[in-house]
Amino acid sequence: MKRLIRFACTGFVLLCSIQLCASRLDAQGRIGDRRDQTRNGVCFYTDENYRGESYCAEAGESRRNVGDRFNDRFSSIRVFDRSQVTVYDDENFGGSNTTFTSDVPNLRNWNDRITSFQVTGGRQIGGPGGRPSDRQGGGWDRGRDPRNGACFYADSDYRGERFCIETGERLRNVRDRFNDRISSIRVFGRARVTIFENENFSGASRSYNRDIPNLRGFNDKITSIEVR
Secondary structure, eight states: HHHHHHHHHHHHHHHHHHHHHHHHHHHHTTTOOOOGGGGGEEEEEEEEGGEEEEEETTOOOEEEEETTTTOOOOOOHHHHHHHHEEEEEGGGEEEEEEEEOOOOOOOOGGTOOOEEEEEEEESSSBBBBGOSSSSSBBBSSSSOOOOEEEEEEEEEGGGEEEEEEETTTTOOOOOOTTTTTTEEEEEEOOOOEEEETTTTEEEEEEEEEOOSOOOOGGGTOOOOEEEE
């Protein structure tokens, strides 16, 4: 009898522990995993009204595929500090797309459809002092080169200020610090770079899969960039 009572008590304690953990997880989901939220970018949520699991990205970042865990699962979006996000039906920024500039508590027609996205806007493309941040989408880093991606330099022969981005990222506007100032490009791995004269990937364009020490006809003319 005592053994049965001890077994029942143990089961009751275990059940309470499970319920407590579940309630904590549920509470975390309701606030949208605030620990992961960004102050300058966007957060995606698997449920309406910013609930469920969250996935956040800074301004200037992009994802050509959000991965199996979040593919076709987003139901709401929060947008921070004048950022905007363009979402796509398919990977590699393909298929139908739309852009959001403010919070969306219910994606409605775009519910459970998003596979890739690009985040732009925000305070600036970079960190303090106007320098591009060393996150994806405009990384400032004099010491390291991307394994697959490209670096853009303000002077010919890979000199002067620079910023680097990884394969699969796009910048619809490189912003004032580098707009119409790029003079040479280094290409790493199997990346292919397409440069555009105007923002939003418009105007005259050229593509490269090798280093360009002097852009010549395209010198100081680049405003938007795509690296694949």
